[in-house]
Amino acid sequence: MVNVDALRGYAADLLEKGQVRAVIGYRRGTAGVLAQPCTIDEAGEAETLVWDPTCLNNLARYLVEDRQQQAAAQTRNKTPDGRPVAIVAKGCDSRAVAVLLQENYLKREDVVIIGVSCEGSGVIDPRKLAARPEGRWASRVDFAGADAFKVTVGGDETLIPARDLLADRCLECRAAAPALNDVLFGEVVTERGLDEPFRAVKAAQGATEDARWATWEHHFDRCLRCFACRAVCPMCYCPECVVDSTTFVNTPGTTAEEKATRIRWCERSASVSESALYHLTRAIHLAGRCIDCGECERVCPVNIPLRLLNTKLEMEAFEQFQYEAGRDFGQASLLSSFRDEDPNSFIR
Amino acid sequence: MEKILSKDRLREWVDALDDCEVLAPAFADSVWNYARVEAETVIDLSHTNTINPPKQFAFPQREVFFRFERADGVPRLTPTLPDPRPTVVIGVRPCDGRGMPRNDTVFSKEFKDPYYWARRERLVLVGLACNQPHSPNCVCQSVGGAPHAEEGLDVLMTDLGDRFHVKGITAKGGELIARGGDAFASLQAGDPAEVARVHAAASSHPQRPVAELGTVAEAIRARFDSPLWEEMARHCIGCGICTYLCPTCHCFDINDEVTNPNHGTGERVRTWDNCQFPDFTMHTSGHNPRGDLGSRLRQRVAHKFLYFVENHGTQQCTGCGRCISECPVGIDIVAVVDRVSRA
Numbered sequence: 017m018v019n020v021d022a023l024r025g026y027a028a029d030l031l032e033k034g035q036v037r038a039v040i041g042y043r044r045g046t047a048g049v050l051a052q053p054c055t056i057d058e059a060g061e062a063e064t065l066v067w068d069p070t071c072l073n074n075l076a077r078y079l080v081e082d083r084q085q086q087a088a089a090q091t092r093n094k095t096p097d098g099r100p101v102a103i104v105a106k107g108c109d110s111r112a113v114a115v116l117l118q119e120n121y122l123k124r125e126d127v128v129i130i131g132v133s134c135e136g137s138g139v140i141d142p143r144k145l146a147a148r149p150e151g152r153w154a155s156r157v158d159f160a161g162a163d164a165f166k167v168t169v170g171g172d173e174t175l176i177p178a179r180d181l182l183a184d185r186c187l188e189c190r191a192a193a194p195a196l197n198d199v200l201f202g203e204v205v206t207e208r209g210l211d212e213p214f215r216a217v218k219a220a221q222g223a224t225e226d227a228r229w230a231t232w233e234h235h236f237d238r239c240l241r242c243f244a245c246r247a248v249c250p251m252c253y254c255p256e257c258v259v260d261s262t263t264f265v266n267t268p269g270t271t272a273e274e275k276a277t278r279i280r281w282c283e284r285s286a287s288v289s290e291s292a293l294y295h296l297t298r299a300i301h302l303a304g305r306c307i308d309c310g311e312c313e314r315v316c317p318v319n320i321p322l323r324l325l326n327t328k329l330e331m332e333a334f335e336q337f338q339y340e341a342g343r344d345f346g347q348a349s350l351l352s353s354f355r356d357e358d359p360n361s362f363i364r
Numbered sequence: 365m366e367k368i369l370s371k372d373r374l375r376e377w378v379d380a381l382d383d384c385e386v387l388a389p390a391f392a393d394s395v396w397n398y399a400r401v402e403a404e405t406v407i408d409l410s411h412t413n414t415i416n417p418p419k420q421f422a423f424p425q426r427e428v429f430f431r432f433e434r435a436d437g438v439p440r441l442t443p444t445l446p447d448p449r450p451t452v453v454i455g456v457r458p459c460d461g462r463g464m465p466r467n468d469t470v471f472s473k474e475f476k477d478p479y480y481w482a483r484r485e486r487l488v489l490v491g492l493a494c495n496q497p498h499s500p501n502c503v504c505q506s507v508g509g510a511p512h513a514e515e516g517l518d519v520l521m522t523d524l525g526d527r528f529h530v531k532g533i534t535a536k537g538g539e540l541i542a543r544g545g546d547a548f549a550s551l552q553a554g555d556p557a558e559v560a561r562v563h564a565a566a567s568s569h570p571q572r573p574v575a576e577l578g579t580v581a582e583a584i585r586a587r588f589d590s591p592l593w594e595e596m597a598r599h600c601i602g603c604g605i606c607t608y609l610c611p612t613c614h615c616f617d618i619n620d621e622v623t624n625p626n627h628g629t630g631e632r633v634r635t636w637d638n639c640q641f642p643d644f645t646m647h648t649s650g651h652n653p654r655g656d657l658g659s660r661l662r663q664r665v666a667h668k669f670l671y672f673v674e675n676h677g678t679q680q681c682t683g684c685g686r687c688i689s690e691c692p693v694g695i696d697i698v699a700v701v702d703r704v705s706r707a
């Protein structure tokens with residue numbers, strides 16, 4: 017079991033000794049059952065850190081935010097505090113950090129990874145919880161071994177089989193403990209046997225091409241283009257995205273002619289064609305990079321099964337090139353490397 | 365006009381509205397959302413609040429203003445004012461009902477928006493009172509509403525077990541009930557008391573208080589430059605969930621969408637826009653007056669609880685709870701208002 021007090025103590029110690037400038041972790045939210053991301057700057061605040069199955073966010077997203085702020089400080093001629101930032105990381109968060117390191121977005125010495133084990137299970141899918149009687153009124157969810165969660169509603173505690181509440185990404189997860197860490201709380205559990213990797217995408221691609229297109233038309237049609245999927249993704253760190261209306265920042269030097277003739281790759285209308293363009297572009301840009309934290313799918317308010325798009329590409333990477341994003345930050349990245357034995361049957 | 369509608373005769377009423385587009389909540393893809401009622405649809409009104417509020421039926425995410433083309437070198441514009449069939453939305457929750465008159469105000473006060481009103485005038489909202497809150501984030505009463513509030517609705521239905529109590533609130537609503545003819549029955553002696561009992565029971569559920577509602581506007585004004593905003597927005601990811609799902613957020617963008625540049629063919633389109641996106645306030649110079657997350661959070665909260673009060677005399681938030689429940693990082697407008705008020 018992760019000893020949360022020990023975790024808090026470790027975080028407080030890092031801050032006390034001035035070894036890190038902040039600790040990114042989870043704390044209790046003010047509304048509903050889910051924990052929320054937090055950044056602790058003072059040792060005294062480390063008491064508020066939590067670790068339980070409602071810690072859904074991929075916190076690597078905030079390392080990206082932090083780096084951008086450090087860069088902004090530098091352009092304002094301020095010398096940023098160069099000490100590292102610590103991050104509480106479960107398996108998928110640590111894989112995301114590994115990709116950021118591999119892509120040289122971060123340097124290894126700039127981050128302290130406080131690994132937490134998923135206790136052999138994982139985190140919950142709030143929609144599965146909400147679908148249960150009284151599920152919307154749950155005030156706590158705790159780990160209860162590898163096979164169950166303890167759900168508290170009012171004064172009542174109920175054990176619910178983990179399988180019934182686990183997020184789909186966790187059911188398919190291949191590495192439920194952070195392989196990349198500076199310290200690890202809880203035990204590494206490798207045997208899970210919940211679901212085979214890529215099960216959902218394998219099932220989905222069994223349908224005919226027409227049926228698949230009809231399905232995705234249905235999904236893209238209800239996309240609101242709120243861009244939560246992109247905003248929450250630790251790998252979507254481009255400062256400008258091709259689908260934004262102001263793609264490529266204007267500066268005082270940008271001429272009127274340049275502004276007027278700029279290509280708009282994607283219209284603002286949330287129509288099937290524009291939303292398909294957005295999602296397919298995003299999926300391609302994540303090939304060999306998505307670590308399947310499932311956050312994009314989790315946050316989608318209309319529940320578009322976005323994991324299918326990304327895991328399809330990750331499955332290709334795995335099956336054809338034995339490549340797993342986030343496995344090892346020292347490996348050459350999928351798209352920038354070539355091996356003589358790589359299959360090339362798809363090149364026509 | 366007050367009537368009783370047995371639940372097994374709801375479909376009869378809907379069938380009588382055959383010249384209308386009828387929408388009702390449907391549970392699909394694990395979310396409740398409005399869907400067109402078809403011949404085979406089984407209407408299920410056990411819904412929590414729908415993920416999208418009904419604002420889309422007057423203010424769709426995409427509205428074409430006009431089409432343009434160039435014929436023999438001469439530009440030609442074709443107007444595209446919408447001309448929809450009468451649209452009846454069934455099962456609107458009272459918080460969303462209260463959202464509609466707020467949108468009406470925005471789209472009519474200084475300028476009557478013809479596109480909005482072409483749809484709005486043909487829109488009939490049939491509300492359904494909530495017999496209990498749907499989640500801990502329902503805060504309708506804390507912002508001056510109620511689980512059976514009538515404001516903005518044309519009809520209010522109350523679930524009495526095997527039957528609905530149906531009340532016509534506007535003339536439009538009364539006509540809609542009249543079209544159901546025999547499907548409706550008169551109230552029996554005990555019915556008014558039963559309706560009152562159900563409403564009172566629903567109102568008795570405690571809700572999270574929204575600070576001292578009367579003093580919130582002043583508090584926000586006083587704390588405009590507070591570092592609290594930046595602190596509270598520290599983990600905001602800047603997505604559009606809170607605004608796009610809000611029953612009263614109404615900001616939009618206007619673009620020309622060119623389909624064939626050689627013939628100058630295309631459409632001028634209004635789409636939803638969103639104060640949480642960085643490009644919302646981006647000037648052509650590249651300067652962004654709301655360049656950080658804190659100022660954008662402040663904008664949204666101040667619009668709901670300060671600017672709207674100043675401009676139109678009431679809060680703009682109707683307490684539906686969507687922005688709280690759906691925020692990916694747990695930003696909670698009730699807690700935000702509370703902290704600003706107590707700072």
Ligand code: SF4
Nearest residue numbers: 239240242243245316
């Ligand atoms: S989160 Fe969902 S609705 Fe929002 S842009 Fe992504 S897919 Fe579309």
Ligand code: SF4
Nearest residue numbers: 249306308309310312
């Ligand atoms: S694409 Fe989705 S699943 Fe993949 S890293 Fe990004 S948020 Fe996580």
Ligand code: SF4
Nearest residue numbers: 610681682684685687
């Ligand atoms: S501000 Fe939030 S709670 Fe208030 S009406 Fe809008 S979405 Fe609902």
